[in-house]
Amino acid sequence: MAELNRTVLYDxxxxxxxKMVPFAGYEMPVQYSLGVMKEHLHTRSAAGLFDVSHMGQVILRPKSGDVAxxxxxxxxxxxxxxxGLKEGRQRYALFTNEKGGILDDLMVAHYGDHLMLVVNAATKHDDITHLTTHLSELCSVEPVNDRALVALQGPAAEAAxxxxxxxxxxxxxxxxxxxDHEGAELWVSRSGYTGEDGFEISVPNDAAQGFAEALIEMEEVAPIGLGARDSLRLEAGLCLYGSDIDTTTTPVEAALEWAIQKVRRTGGARAGGFPGDTRILNDLAEGTARRRVGLLPEGRAPMRAGTLLFDAEDASEPVGEVTSGAFGPSLERPVSMGYVPTPLSDAGTKLWGEVRGKRLPVAVADMPFRPATYKR
Known part of the structure; x- marks a missing residue:
């Protein structure tokens, strides 16, 4: 087994x-003394601090000097x-392949003379290779290896x-x-992956522990692990790359067409021109055979990733599959998401999930399961 990496906040x-666990090649905290349930609820009611330094930070700098x-x-x-991204703003994006599948989802920020990308931990090396292979004639691709990344999320995040x-x-x-904070330059975005108001802050490695400790010392801030991060993003209806989206799913199948602005669609001034454009533009025009949907199981038993879905209690063949599922502490009930045939994707549609050999009822539901509280 390969040796695990550690973030600068490991100590x-x-x-x-x-409690440290392997995740995306790193040794990461899955929970602290509060436990997953209380960490989740603390983030919803106050503020939680997450170490996301395992994710990739990449600067894309134009060789011409013109950020356009x-x-x-x-x-x-x-x-x-x-x-269309203005200076001082950030946007959700997707790397796609020639078949229209999703290589990764990422954030793109405009910092004036360069772009800043944040990519997923498990795919960051492939993403950097992808960027270098295709863009190095026009841009320098600069992985950021001397900075930590933390996320402060929750209704008390701004005050803290x-x-x-x-x-x-x-x-x-x-x-x-x-x-600037005590001589350290912070790169701050007002964003996150919990459905809460909050911030992601890139901090120089040598200042990261002191900065994190200063936040954790505040009464309203608690350290939060991967367990609660997963249940928070699931309640918010947000995808986990490698589970809910991957190279076999297109943006439209994944219900992410909102991320494709009109100008990149058929008839737009800059329509197409990206990998898989034929498939993706056709999906936008004609629809898809399957869709990612929210799912609300009846009862208390979570329907986790891999649970097969059926259109009748006695059906012999599954029609879909759960890709993420957990107990939602804020909702006090299990929540899931997965893929079903488009004719079965309307909210309220009743399906059956097979849990430990039993067929249990589950209803298709709109997402997010809990409304976002972003400061707009």
Whole structure:
């Protein structure tokens, strides 16, 4: 077994008595002393601090000096409008392959003279190779290896972070900006993956532990592990790459067509021109055979990833499958998401999931399961 990497905050996790587990090639905290349930609820009611330093941070810098050239170049690899992204703003994007499948989902931020990308941990090396292979003539692709990344999420996140960095209170959802904190330059986005208001903060490695400790010392802030991060994003209806989306799913099958702006669609000024455009534009026009949907199982038993779905209690062949599932502490009930045939994708449709050899009822539901609280 390959040796696991550690983030710069590893010693802090150990000192906080975190339970460490392997995740995406790293040794990461799955929970702390509060436990997954209480960590989840604390994030919803106050503020939680997450170490997400395992994710990839990449700078895309135009060789011409004109950031619009980097924006145009990146549009070769994603179906979203990068040229439409204004300075000081961030946007969700997708790397696609020639068949229209999803190589990764990512965030793209415009910092004036360069773009900043945050990609998933398990795919970051492939993503960097992908960027370098296709864009290196126009842009320098610069992996950021000297910075940690933390996420502060929850209704008290603004008040907590503003004690250290007052300017963040003026930011709105998907704004990005740079701030100074005790001589360290912070790269801050008002975003996250919990459905809560909050921030992701890129911090120089040598300042990361002190910065994290200063936040955790605040009464409303608690350290939060991967367990609660997963249940939070699931309640928010957000995809986990490798589970809910992958190279076998297209953006439209995954119900992510909202991320494809009109200008990149058929009839738009910059329509197509990205990998898999024929398949994806056809999906947008004609629809797909299957769709990602929310699922609400009856009772208390979660329907986890891999649970087969049937259109009748006595049906012999499954029609779909759960891709993520857990107990939703905020909702006090299990929640799942998965893929079903499009004719069965309307909210309220009754299906059956096979759990430990038994068929249990489950209803298709709209997502998010819990409304987002982003500061717009």
């Amino acid at each position: 802090l996790h150990v000192s906080l008595k975190a 050239d980097a924006q145009r170049a990146l549009e070769r690899l994603v179906p979203v409008s990068v040229l 972070l503003a004690r250290l960095v007052p300017g963040v209170a003026e930011m709105r959802f998907m704004d990005v900006a740079k701030f």
